[in-house]
Amino acid sequence: MKMAPVVSLIRHSAHNLASRNPDAKSRRRITMATSGTVASAIVACALSMTTVAGPQALAHERLNAPVLRQEGWLVKSYSEIANPISSASLRNEFIELKAIVAKRSPEDIERFRWWTTGGPAYRWNEIILDEIQASFVTLPLAARHLALYHAALDDALAVASSYRMDKKRSDTELDAALKFAGKSSLATLSPSGHAAVSAAAAEVLGYLFPERAALFARKAEEATQARLLAGVEYPQEVAAGRKIGLEVAKLAIARGKADRSGTKWSGVVPEGQDKWKGSNPIAPLAGTWQTWVLTHGGEVRPSRPPAVDSDQMKEALNELKTFARSPKTNHRATYWEVHGGARAHTHWNEVARAKLLEAGMSGQTTARTLAALNIALADAGTACWDAKYTFWYIRPPQLDGELKPLFAPPNHPSYPAAHGCYSTAAATFLASVFQSDRDRLMALGNEAAEARVWAGIHYRFDVEAGREIGRKVAQKTVERAFISRTH
Secondary structure, eight states: OOOOOOOOOOOOGGGGTSOSSOOTTTSOOOOOOOTTOOHHHHHHHHHTTSOOOOTTOOHHHHHTOOEEOSOOSSOSOGGGSOOSOSOEEHHHHHHHHHHHHTTOOHHHHHHHHHHHTTOTTHHHHHHHHHHHHHTTOOTTHHHHHHHHHHHHHHHHHHHHHHTOOSOOOOHHHHHHHHHTSSOOSEEOOOOOHHHHHHHHHHHHHHHHSGGGHHHHHHHHHHHHHHHHHTTSSOHHHHHHHHHHHHHHHHHHHHHHHHSSTTOOOOOOOOOSTTBOOOSSOSOTTGGGSOOSSSSSTTTTOOOOOOOTTSHHHHHHHHHHHHOOOOHHHHHHHHHHHIIIIITHHHHHHHHHHHHHHHHTOOHHHHHHHHHHHHHHHHHHHHHHHHHHHHHOBOOHHHHOTTOOOSSOOOSSOOSSOHHHHHHHHHHHHHHHHSGGGHHHHHHHHHHHHHHHHHTTSSOHHHHHHHHHHHHHHHHHHHHHHEESOOO
């Protein structure tokens, strides 16, 4: 058997732009206007920083960016959450903003740049991944957390953006408005998308990790204050965005409390010649969790695996017994044991963030892509676990004692292969977004699935069944997230 191409995507490219926690030595010294500056200085500085592009903005990917479907994951209609802004005195808003900007420091600008990189949802993706890893939340629960969280972030930004005026604040126009030179003192302001995302993120994170809720609230406050200190949004815009984010978060938390992920299993492990052997199986009820793009976990359930005394099983066992392992296959199998198993969600989110930043995708496209990616992972996992605990199929080393796996199999049934479900769903979805990099992304997903055969812990038919689940879920996710997108 030929080993699938080993493909390397440059990950963490975003971190080359801005440190997660920039210290004093790494911060650039920025000469800022003092408190006595007039409005033009505020605006000139702010507008020069509102767009933070990726290191290698790919014009092709930007031009080929998917068209977002105007449907919420949690909200039925964007208009069901009212615009918190009606009208406001621009003069009063400016006076308040000017007072805030007067207190700005170089460190505040560094934090603004950090939070602005990649769009409103980008840094919050990093934050939840760090929290999931620190709390040792593994699949399939990690995918459930990420889907719920990013659905809220995407909806919060979409609702806020739906109320934005079709206008751009050019240097001249905004400066004139701020100086009140022939302009009305009333203006229709727009809710802040950044504030909406930050508020939703902090609330949902507080629900997922309640002991850390205060920390997340402080991060959200820092993110929104950065908008004001930079002078890019008015106080009422930030306040309105925050209200929208909190309303969306309520919907996410209500769904989370009702999605059956907290149900405790009280069943028994079935017995039989073809049954998995073990105790304390991982998440046996995950196949019953509420889904996003599937109607239920069994919608794409594969057919029954072959009988243990069948010719198909003999062929599958022979492949495992005769596979010639090499240092290269062992390395890749071990790599994917970590990055395609318990941390598959981290791996694919990091790949997505790197690609989004490189392509210079908009904040809304980034939020939608991260939401849809994690929804694909979550539903692929639910479908995978539905099949695993429908069939309770025996692992290769349990069936044939002569098989020596590279490492111990995870503590759940064999059929279908979770690596095939998760990584195929992620790779197929991302390949539809970044079509110029389709081959590399699909090769990554294929290798993740194939590596389970190299390790001797899955049959070939496990992997193929998992891939089929992943493909079907990815296609449904693309159709739900985007308009007229090829797969």
